[in-house]
Amino acid sequence: MTATLEADAPAPAGEIPSFTVTLRVRRFNPEVSEEATWEDFTVEAHGTDRVLDALHKIKWDMDGSLTFRRSCAHGVCGSDAVRINGRNRLACKTLLKDVNPDKPITVEPIKGLPVVKDLVVDMEPFFASYREIMPFLVTTGNEPSKERYQSPEDRARFDDTTKCILCAACTSSCPVFWTDGQYFGPAAIVNAHRFIFDSRDEGGSQRLEILNDKEGVWRCRTTFNCTEACPRGIEVTKAIQEVKRAMITRAF
Amino acid sequence: MTEIERHDYDVLVIGAGGAGLRAAIEARERGLRTAIVCKSLFGKAHTVMAEGGCAAAMGNVNENDSWQVHFRDTMRGGKFLNNWRMAELHAKEAPDRVWELETYGALFDRTKDGRISQRHFGGHTYPRLAHVGDRTGLELLRTMQQRIVALQQDDFAETGDYEARLRVFAECTVTELLKDPAVGPDGAIAGALGYWRESGRLVVFSAPAVVLATGGIGKSFQVTSNSWEYTGDGHALALRVGADLVDMEFVQFHPTGMVWPPSVKGILVTEGVRGDGGVLKNSDGKRFMFDYVPDVFKGQYAQTEDEADRWYDDQESNRRTPDLLPRDEVARAINTEVKEGRGSPHGGVYLDIASRMPAEEIKRRLPSMYHQFKELADVDITAEPMEVGPTCHYVMGGIQVDPDTGQSRVPGLFAAGECAGGMHGSNRLGGNSLSDLLVFGRRAGLGAADYVVGLERRPAVQAADVDAAAVLTLAPFDAPAHGGPDDAENPYTLHAELQRMMNDLVGIIRTETEVAEAQRRLGELRARVGHVFVEGHRQYNPGWHLALDLRNMLMVSEAVAASALLRTESRGGHTREDHPGLDPEWRHRVLVTRRARDGADSTDGAESEQVVPRVVVEPAERVPMRADLLALFDLTELEKYYTDAELAEHPGRPADPGRPADPVGGTA
Numbered sequence: 001m002t003a004t005l006e007a008d009a010p011a012p013a014g015e016i017p018s019f020t021v022t023l024r025v026r027r028f029n030p031e032v033s034e035e036a037t038w039e040d041f042t043v044e045a046h047g048t049d050r051v052l053d054a055l056h057k058i059k060w061d062m063d064g065s066l067t068f069r070r071s072c073a074h075g076v077c078g079s080d081a082v083r084i085n086g087r088n089r090l091a092c093k094t095l096l097k098d099v100n101p102d103k104p105i106t107v108e109p110i111k112g113l114p115v116v117k118d119l120v121v122d123m124e125p126f127f128a129s130y131r132e133i134m135p136f137l138v139t140t141g142n143e144p145s146k147e148r149y150q151s152p153e154d155r156a157r158f159d160d161t162t163k164c165i166l167c168a169a170c171t172s173s174c175p176v177f178w179t180d181g182q183y184f185g186p187a188a189i190v191n192a193h194r195f196i197f198d199s200r201d202e203g204g205s206q207r208l209e210i211l212n213d214k215e216g217v218w219r220c221r222t223t224f225n226c227t228e229a230c231p232r233g234i235e236v237t238k239a240i241q242e243v244k245r246a247m248i249t250r251a252f
Numbered sequence: 253m254t255e256i257e258r259h260d261y262d263v264l265v266i267g268a269g270g271a272g273l274r275a276a277i278e279a280r281e282r283g284l285r286t287a288i289v290c291k292s293l294f295g296k297a298h299t300v301m302a303e304g305g306c307a308a309a310m311g312n313v314n315e316n317d318s319w320q321v322h323f324r325d326t327m328r329g330g331k332f333l334n335n336w337r338m339a340e341l342h343a344k345e346a347p348d349r350v351w352e353l354e355t356y357g358a359l360f361d362r363t364k365d366g367r368i369s370q371r372h373f374g375g376h377t378y379p380r381l382a383h384v385g386d387r388t389g390l391e392l393l394r395t396m397q398q399r400i401v402a403l404q405q406d407d408f409a410e411t412g413d414y415e416a417r418l419r420v421f422a423e424c425t426v427t428e429l430l431k432d433p434a435v436g437p438d439g440a441i442a443g444a445l446g447y448w449r450e451s452g453r454l455v456v457f458s459a460p461a462v463v464l465a466t467g468g469i470g471k472s473f474q475v476t477s478n479s480w481e482y483t484g485d486g487h488a489l490a491l492r493v494g495a496d497l498v499d500m501e502f503v504q505f506h507p508t509g510m511v512w513p514p515s516v517k518g519i520l521v522t523e524g525v526r527g528d529g530g531v532l533k534n535s536d537g538k539r540f541m542f543d544y545v546p547d548v549f550k551g552q553y554a555q556t557e558d559e560a561d562r563w564y565d566d567q568e569s570n571r572r573t574p575d576l577l578p579r580d581e582v583a584r585a586i587n588t589e590v591k592e593g594r595g596s597p598h599g600g601v602y603l604d605i606a607s608r609m610p611a612e613e614i615k616r617r618l619p620s621m622y623h624q625f626k627e628l629a630d631v632d633i634t635a636e637p638m639e640v641g642p643t644c645h646y647v648m649g650g651i652q653v654d655p656d657t658g659q660s661r662v663p664g665l666f667a668a669g670e671c672a673g674g675m676h677g678s679n680r681l682g683g684n685s686l687s688d689l690l691v692f693g694r695r696a697g698l699g700a701a702d703y704v705v706g707l708e709r710r711p712a713v714q715a716a717d718v719d720a721a722a723v724l725t726l727a728p729f730d731a732p733a734h735g736g737p738d739d740a741e742n743p744y745t746l747h748a749e750l751q752r753m754m755n756d757l758v759g760i761i762r763t764e765t766e767v768a769e770a771q772r773r774l775g776e777l778r779a780r781v782g783h784v785f786v787e788g789h790r791q792y793n794p795g796w797h798l799a800l801d802l803r804n805m806l807m808v809s810e811a812v813a814a815s816a817l818l819r820t821e822s823r824g825g826h827t828r829e830d831h832p833g834l835d836p837e838w839r840h841r842v843l844v845t846r847r848a849r850d851g852a853d854s855t856d857g858a859e860s861e862q863v864v865p866r867v868v869v870e871p872a873e874r875v876p877m878r879a880d881l882l883a884l885f886d887l888t889e890l891e892k893y894y895t896d897a898e899l900a901e902h903p904g905r906p907a908d909p910g911r912p913a914d915p916v917g918g919t920a
Contacts, residue, residue, distance in 0.1 A: 031789045048513040048629045060744045064795045065788045069293070072479045074519060075624060076390060077296040093627045095515075116450055117792040123293060136402035137357025146310075147354045149366035155359065162359050162384070162391065166295055200357070233623070 021045050021101040023054050025066065026108035028115050036115070040104060045096050051084055051107065052091040068119040075231060078167030082119050083108045088169040088229040110172035112181065126168045129184045133192040133210055138203025154199035161194040161239050163232040170226035170236050182215040186226035186236045189217055193239040196252050208247050217243050256718065257455040261287040261419075263700045264444060264459035266426050266486065269297035270389070271669025271689035271696070272465030273396035274349075275658075278697025279463075280403055280418045284704055287419050287457065288400075289446060291481050291797075294422040295397045298467050298479040299689070302389025303522040303620065304373055305381030306690070307683035308346035312363055313370040317378040319343040320884055326684060327885075328548075329375045329578050330648075330677020331823045332839055332893040333499070336877040337655035338675040342684070342691050349690035350382050358395040359384050372527045372567075374576040375681040379567075386522055386620040392686055423449040426485070427800055428721035429462060429493040429665065432711030438494065441664030442711035445721040449797065452790020454722055458713050461700035463658070464490060464651060464667040465693065469503075471747075472805040472812075473644035474755035477509055477520040483801035484808035486671035490651045491807060492865055495660035497845040498673040500649035500808075500869070501815035502825040504680055505760040507582035508532075509643025511600035516629040518643045521603055521621065523682045525633075526575045528617050529564055530605035532586070533637065534594035540601075541574040544585035548892050549577060580679045580824045583642040587760055590641065600641030606634055642760050646685065648676045648825055649815070652844065657699030658692055664703060664711065668696035678824025724862060728786045728799035740785035743799040750777055750805060758813050763829045767817045774810050781806055782863050803864050811845040814869040818843055836895040841871045 020042060028036035043057045052070060059066045068091070069079040075093040082091050085099050085106055099105050113121040164187065171177050171185030192211055196204045211217040217240060226236040246252040263279040265272045268290035279286040290297065309322040322343035327334050354360060354368060360382055361369040370379045384391040404414040411417075426446040431439040443458040466486030470478025487497055508521040526532075534540045542560075545553050553574040554560035560573035575582070586601050596602055605614055611634035615622050618633075625631040631638065650673030651660050658666040669689040676684065731740065757770035781802060786795035821835035822828050848866040876898070882890070887904035899905055 029788075029791075031791050046514050048515055048631075050515050050628065053515050059794065060748070064742065064744060064786070065793070067792050067794055071292045071296045071481055072298065072301050074301060075627065076300045076387070077292075077479065079293060079296050095627075095630060097630075120450075120792055122450075127294070131401050131404075134402075134405070136398040137355075139355075143355045144351075146351045147368055150362055151366050152362045152364065155362050159359075162394075163387070165300070165390065195357075198357070198359075 018044060018046050019101060021054060021096055022104040023051075023058065024104040024106045025058070025118070026106075027118055029065075029117055045101070047097065049096050050092055051082075051089075051094045051096060051099070051105070052080060054096060055091060055107070067117045076165060078165030078231075081110050081167040081169040081172070081231070083110055088173040090167060090169065090231040093231050110168060112172045112174075112178045113168070123168060125181060126171055126185070126187065127166075129171075129188040130166065130191055133184065133188050134203055134207055135191045135195065137195065137198065137201050138206070139200065140202055148200050150199055157199070158194050158197040160234050161190045161197075163234055164190050164194070165232060167231060169229040169231055173225040173229035175223060175225065176219050176221060180215070180219065183219045184211065184216055186220075186240060189220075189240050189243055190234060190236055193243050196243065196246060204246070204252050205250075208243070211243060212247055217247065220244070256722070257453060259287065259455065259457050261285050261457060261459045262704045263287070263461045263463060263697070264289065264457050265463045265465060265697075266290075266444070266489070267297070267465035267467060267669070267671070268294055268420065268422070269299040269465060269467055269669060269689065270392055270396065270686065271693035272297075272463065273393065273400060274690055274693030275463045275465055275666075275668055275697035275700070276418065277396060277399055277403065278694045279701045282698065282701035283417075284701050285417050287421060287459070289421040289424050289426055289444075289457070291425045291449070291485075292423065294420050295393065297393060298482055299393040299686075300390040301477070301479060301520070302392070302686055303386040303520070304524050305371055305383030305388045305683050306346070306350055306392065306686035307373070307376060307380045307681065308350040308382055308687055309343060309378075309380060310347045310350065310368065310370065310382070312367045314378040317380060321377050322346070322380065323881070324884055325376050326681060327677070329679055329681040329684075331679060331834065332677065333823065333874075334677030335655055335674030336881055338692070340881060341655060341695070342675060342688060345691045346687040349687065349694065353392065353395055353690065356395050356399045359391050361385065371524065372572075372576070373682045374523050374526070374582075375578045376683065381683040386524055386618055389686060421455075424455065425449060425797065425800065426489065427725045429489050430713050430717045430721065431493060431662070432714065435709065435711045436663050438662070440711045441493070441662060443713045445718060445725065447725060447790075450792055452793060452796070454725065456713060456718055460707055460711050461664045461666060461704050463696045463700050464665070464671050465669045465689075465696070466671045468647045468670045469805065469808045469812075470644045470647075471801075472750060472754050472809045473759070474751040475509065475518045476644040477506055477518055478644065484804045485801070486667060487650060487811070488804035488807040490660060490662075490665065490667065490671075491811070491845065491847050491867060493662055493665065494847060495662045495665055496652040497649060497811055498652045498842050499678070499815075500647070500673075500811040500845050501819050501843060502648035502678045503644060503812060504579055504646040504648060504825045505583045505642035506645035507579055507586055507642055508603055508640040509645070510625070510629070510638060511596070511641040512598035512639045513629045513631070516625065516631070519624075519628065520643065520645065521638055521640055522618075523576070525603060525605055525618060525621060526573070528605070529608045530603055531573070531575050531608065532582070533602045533604050534589045535596060535602075536594060539575075540589055540594070541577065541582065541585060544581060544588075545574050545577065546581060549581070553577065578679055578681065583760055584827060586641055596639040598639055600639040602637035603640045604637040606636055611635070644755075646670065646680055648678060648680055649673045649812070653696075654699070656695065657702070658696030659699050659703065666696040666700045668692040678826060725800065727863065728784050728796055729790070731785055739783050741780045741783045743784050743786065743795055743802055746777060746780060746784065747798060747802055747805070750802070750809060754809055754812070758809070758816055761827050761829050762816050764817065767813055770813045771810070771817070774806065774813060777806055778864050806864050807867065810867050811869065814867065815843045815845060818869055818871065834893070836893060839893055840874050840876075840895070840898065842874050843869050844872050845869045
């Protein structure tokens, strides 16, 4: 038969031992009450477990109704952005040991988007902003029979902003977005940046017009929350600054 | 059932991964009203996890590459079980699909002269994988998502409605396909029933063509690299409505999944790590892959560490490292090392790139890998070797389709991508799945469009079928009809039991006894699944979602187990410890899974028969390869796989009836 994994193998030296941790989870179920409440769950965690692992343990063993999104569980699909101890993170990319497990760890939905149930928010306003900035290559003339050439340097110019996974961690960490739901938000600007600085694209001016709007890029107050929140390490604030500069200089 | 939300489309695409989006783009561009329905949010599909790249013989890096070489590599990787027509179309059309994606705006790593760069990968003769660092799948999916937004904006400009011709129904799960029995001899597809995750409300789609693009089945196994949505939905939906599955015994276990720590168990370490210099070592520190080059690959791989190491810099005059053998070979080798006591502390082996190149070089070449393990498990791959072992990664088996159109045996039902079967034979080469979903996603979208245009009469959804499907979908909210409340089953518990059982008994190494035991336990699970009871209401209820997914996983698991029991040989993603050799008599046979005729139709059928219909598996003959394609292979190679009788007509064979057959190349 298949060689099986030894789940109970002794931990080699230097490995972090298991520990007990309390998750303080924001619960909301509109079918029961209009009010959201905090609920504590205490689980046994392995030394390198993530917040997502703890949420799974709660759902599987303690309360099957706990509701959250997750799909790839690798930090690539961007489904499980939540607010952990007051900061936006992906539950699948946050190790419990890194968020002070000695005290209850708070887990709540990301802010600024309507909560559907527990940790699930309505993402549609977020995606609507994304669609507004024309997130697709705009070109004129005949399409090449094979490929457009692009030098490695030109391709590197916008590499950072192509890493976006549309998790909304940046946008929902932005104080401007919290108070003004009309603001495009960092993620939409990042995705505009991805095309504005793509040497193959010819829609830069149109996108800059859109972002020059009163709810556009000038609302950014450079608080760097977005850069701090990005689970992909994108320099979000820098990208926004580059878009602002492009708007003034029309050089991109 | 009253007041069910209803929608009417020409083509309904189920699944929003690469295959689904490519199919939807094609159907929309042919002018048909198209809907995409997906379980998760739009843009979150499993495709985003593909790291290595997209195989296409563009010849940008090595101009000796051609569709013929790609075709040969693919057939060899699949051990000559592949549907050769699919492999042919795939090899011929993949370059066009990559170039087309580039014109949509996809980002690619570039050669110095600005063309799309290509990288080496296991089983591919030349550097062939178009890639974007190690996030190729994410870029591919995002590009098609962007294309869909662009098409919607075109439609808005023309009609004033973004969703006039293309609409995405995200977080909407299809639970049953619906047929019109009055069209054709066996009925034709008429639509589907599903529910919104957010509200729990039911929704009926009327559509004469349905394209299944639901991906794989990995969540039936305990150790898997697959996303949480990979529950075999398309496989099960197709079976339920009368389509056939093929090759379900072939499940690919990727050789290098993390086995430790637990938070990353099953997560993939891309083959790119080995392509860029990472090597497999056992607990003695030995590079053991040199001991596992099977006869059929002898001569193609380096025999010494020196030669293997030279290959990274000079591929013309050296042979590649056996660390890059096809996935099934590497997975079995690791399994053997572990079983013979040379494994790592947690039941894997070591994958070492840390001692092979400077930390900065690793971070530059494999940035996502480095960050992923640092962030997901506090493992620094530049400082220590990884502990890796086989993880359930891909199912070669799937819905039997016409290679050119993607249509199943059910009129109006199409399939593409991982949920379709045949393309990869017994084992898929890395990089061939992104190209598969582009080539066949497009073909299925086109096939569906042509089918709808050619219809004389539009099939109609039957009210009684909608009612029956609705009852079945809502059944988990009903307390069990038999027994007391203690008999109510928890879906999470059942899922965990299914996964453990499939991993242990129908995993990478199989025996008759164990697979038979698995079938017995699947029988028990089937009875219990009928008693699943979920608490709470319909609004975003994860227990209910799993209860419905569980039915699909169970049905697919039965197909895998029954097929695995019948195939008494070892080949690709199916290894029978009690039948270790490759048997040419099995090469020309295909195992077909279909829904059992009795059961659903019988009035006294147990409720579990309705919830999870029984399946039967029977062998059939494969269609022989076209002569011009067969001629692409040397006779000596074919003799390792084919029976003597099959090769009697081969032009390379001397007319000598007394010639003895070559011994079969065993690879166990």
